[in-house]
Amino acid sequence: MATSSTTALHSQFRPPLRAPRHLRPLPHSYSSSSRTRGCAPVRASAASASAPAQREIAAGVPWGCEIESLESAASLERWLIDSGLPEQRLAIQRVDIGERGLVALKNIRKGEKLLFVPPSLVITADSEWGRPEVGDVMKRNSVPDWPLIATYLISEASLEGSSRWISYIAALPRQPYSLLYWTRAELDAYLVASPIRKRAIQRITDVIGTYNDLRDRIFSRHPDLFPEEVYNIETFLWSFGILFSRLVRLPSMDGRVALVPWADMLNHSPEVETFLDFDKSSRGIVFTTDRSYQPGEQVFISYGKKSSGELLLSYGFVPKEGTNPNDSVELLVSLDKSDNCYKEKLQALKRNGLSESESFPLRVTGWPVELMAYAFLVVSPPDMSQCFEEMAAAASNKTSSKPGLNYPDLEEQALQFILDCCESNIEKYTKYLEGGAGSPEVPMNAKQANRTLLLKQLARDLCISERRILYRTQYILRRRLRDMRGGELRALSLFNGLRKLFK
Numbered sequence: 027m028a029t030s031s032t033t034a035l036h037s038q039f040r041p042p043l044r045a046p047r048h049l050r051p052l053p054h055s056y057s058s059s060s061r062t063r064g065c066a067p068v069r070a071s072a073a074s075a076s077a078p079a080q081r082e083i084a085a086g087v088p089w090g091c092e093i094e095s096l097e098s099a100a101s102l103e104r105w106l107i108d109s110g111l112p113e114q115r116l117a118i119q120r121v122d123i124g125e126r127g128l129v130a131l132k133n134i135r136k137g138e139k140l141l142f143v144p145p146s147l148v149i150t151a152d153s154e155w156g157r158p159e160v161g162d163v164m165k166r167n168s169v170p171d172w173p174l175i176a177t178y179l180i181s182e183a184s185l186e187g188s189s190r191w192i193s194y195i196a197a198l199p200r201q202p203y204s205l206l207y208w209t210r211a212e213l214d215a216y217l218v219a220s221p222i223r224k225r226a227i228q229r230i231t232d233v234i235g236t237y238n239d240l241r242d243r244i245f246s247r248h249p250d251l252f253p254e255e256v257y258n259i260e261t262f263l264w265s266f267g268i269l270f271s272r273l274v275r276l277p278s279m280d281g282r283v284a285l286v287p288w289a290d291m292l293n294h295s296p297e298v299e300t301f302l303d304f305d306k307s308s309r310g311i312v313f314t315t316d317r318s319y320q321p322g323e324q325v326f327i328s329y330g331k332k333s334s335g336e337l338l339l340s341y342g343f344v345p346k347e348g349t350n351p352n353d354s355v356e357l358l359v360s361l362d363k364s365d366n367c368y369k370e371k372l373q374a375l376k377r378n379g380l381s382e383s384e385s386f387p388l389r390v391t392g393w394p395v396e397l398m399a400y401a402f403l404v405v406s407p408p409d410m411s412q413c414f415e416e417m418a419a420a421a422s423n424k425t426s427s428k429p430g431l432n433y434p435d436l437e438e439q440a441l442q443f444i445l446d447c448c449e450s451n452i453e454k455y456t457k458y459l460e461g462g463a464g465s466p467e468v469p470m471n472a473k474q475a476n477r478t479l480l481l482k483q484l485a486r487d488l489c490i491s492e493r494r495i496l497y498r499t500q501y502i503l504r505r506r507l508r509d510m511r512g513g514e515l516r517a518l519s520l521f522n523g524l525r526k527l528f529k
C-alpha cells in the first residue's frame with residue numbers, strides 16, 4: 027500500500043552471496059484455506075544459492091485469518107473503537123473487488139476527510155514492543171525500518187493474547203496475496219513472458235537474504251529471545267507479504283512508514299487519486315475523497331501510480347484489462363555484441379551508470395526519451411562515435427535537458443530497432459498465451475488445482491495487459507515509420523520527376 031515509496035529493502039539487507047543454511051523442515055501441506063486464492067507460504071531450500079528455486083509449499087503461519095473472514099474484521103472494528111477510533115462513516119464488509127473492503131454507511135461527499143485513525147493505533151518503527159528486550163536488541167543492531175517492523179509483527183503475533191495488537195493481527199490475512207508466495211517453478215511457468223518474473227525472483231531473494239542476515243547477525247546470538255520456531259523464513263515471508271501489501275508511507279509524518287489498522291482495509295482503484303496521510307489539524311491518518319459515494323458503495327484509495335505488474339507483485343491482483351491508466355511494461359533493449367563499436371558504446375554506457383542491457387517502461391501513451399537515446403546509441407555508425415557519450419548520458423537521464431536528442435538521420439533506424447524489440451516481445455507473450463502454460467510439476471489435489479487455476483488466471487490477465495501496451499507501441503511505431511518512409515518516397519519521386527524534366 028506504500029503510496030509514494032519503492033519497497034526496496036535496505037542495502038544492508040541484500041542477500042548474502044553464499045547459499046542459505048538449511049532451515050527448519052515443515053509439513054508440506056496447505057493451510058485450511060477454502061479459498062482458491064490462498065497461496066501457501068513457502069520455505070527456502072537448502073540448495074538455493076541465489077533464488078528460491080526449490081522452495082516448497084509449506085504450512086501457513088499460526089496466526090491471522092482467511093482473507094474473507096468478517097468475524098475477525100468485526101472484532102478488529104470493536105477493538106479499534108474501544109481504543110479511540112472515532113465514529114466512522116464506513117464499515118468493513120464483503121465486497122466484489124478485494125474480498126473485504128470499506129463500504130460507505132452514509133452519503134459521502136467529494137472532498138470529505140475520512141478515517142481519523144489516531145497515531146496511537148498505528149504501527150511504526152517506534153512502536154512499543156510487547157517484549158521490550160526483543161526490541162532493544164533489534165534497535166541496538168540498527169535494523170532499518172522494514173525488517174524492524176517485519177520482526178515486530180512476528181514478535182507481537184507470537185505473544186497472542188498478551189500483545190495489544192492481537193485483534194489487528196487476527197484480522198490480517200494468514201496468506202497475504204503477493205508473488206512472494208509463488209514458487210520458482212510457478213514464476214517460471216506462468217510469468218515466462220513478463221519482466222515481472224525477474225522482479226519477483228529478486229524480491230523473494232531479497233526477503234530470504236534479509237531473513238538470513240538477521241538470523242546470522244542477531245537471532246542466532248540470542249536464541250532465547252528469537253527462537254527459530256517463531257523467527258523463521260515462513261514467518262518472515264508472511265510479515266514481508268503483509269508489509270508489501272499494507273505498509274504506507276506518510277508524507278506528513280516525515281515520510282515514515284506505518285501499518286494503519288482500519289485504513290489498511292481500503293482496496294485500490296486505479297481510477298481514484300487519493301492517498302492516506304497524517305492530517306496535522308485532526309492529528310489522525312485520513313484521506314480525502316475525490317468523488318462522492320452512496321451508502322453501500324465500496325470506497326477506494328490509490329496505492330500509488332503502479333503498473334499492473336507492480337500490483338501483482340506486491341498485492342497479488344491485476345486490474346481489469348484497460349482500466350489501469352498507470353499501466354506500463356518494461357522493454358529490455360541491448361547493445362549488439364557484433365557491432366564494430368560495441369566496446370566504445372559499452373564504455374559510454376558504463377560511464378553513465380548503464381549496462382549493455384537496459385529496461386525502459388513503455389506506456390499506452392508512448393515511450394520515454396531515454397529509450398530513444400539508447401536506441402540512437404545502438405544504431406549509430408562508427409563515424410558518430412563523438413556522439414556516443416551524449417547518447418549514453420541522455421539514456422541514463424543524466425542530461426538536464428529533457429526533450430531528448432535529435433538525430434534525424436538515425437531516427438528511422440532507431441524506431442525500427444525499438445519496433446523489432448517490441449515485436450519479439452509480442453511473440454513471447456503470444457506464444458505463452460496461445461500455448462497455454464504447462465503446470466509446474468507438483469502433485470495435484472483439489473486445492474492445489476484451484477491454486478494453479480488462480481495463478482494461471484492472474485498471469486494471463488497480466489500478460490494480456492502487458493501485450494496490449496506492446497501492441498499499441500507497435501501500432502504507433504509502424505505508423506511513424508510508414509509516414510517517414512512514405513515521405514521519403516514522395517521526396518524521391520519528386521526528385522526523379524524533376525530530374526526527368528531537366529533531362
Ligand SMILES: C[S@@+](CC[C@H](N)C(=O)[O-])C[C@H]1O[C@@H](n2cnc3c(N)ncnc32)[C@H](O)[C@@H]1O
Pocket residue numbers: 027093123124125126127199202203271272290291292293294295340341342343344
Ligand atoms: C491493504 S489490503 C486491503 C484490504 C484487504 N482487501 C483485506 O481484506 O484485508 C490489500 C489487499 O487487498 C486486495 N485488493 C486491494 N485492492 C484490490 C483490487 N482492486 N482488486 C483485487 N484485490 C484488491 C489485495 O488482496 C491486496 O493484497
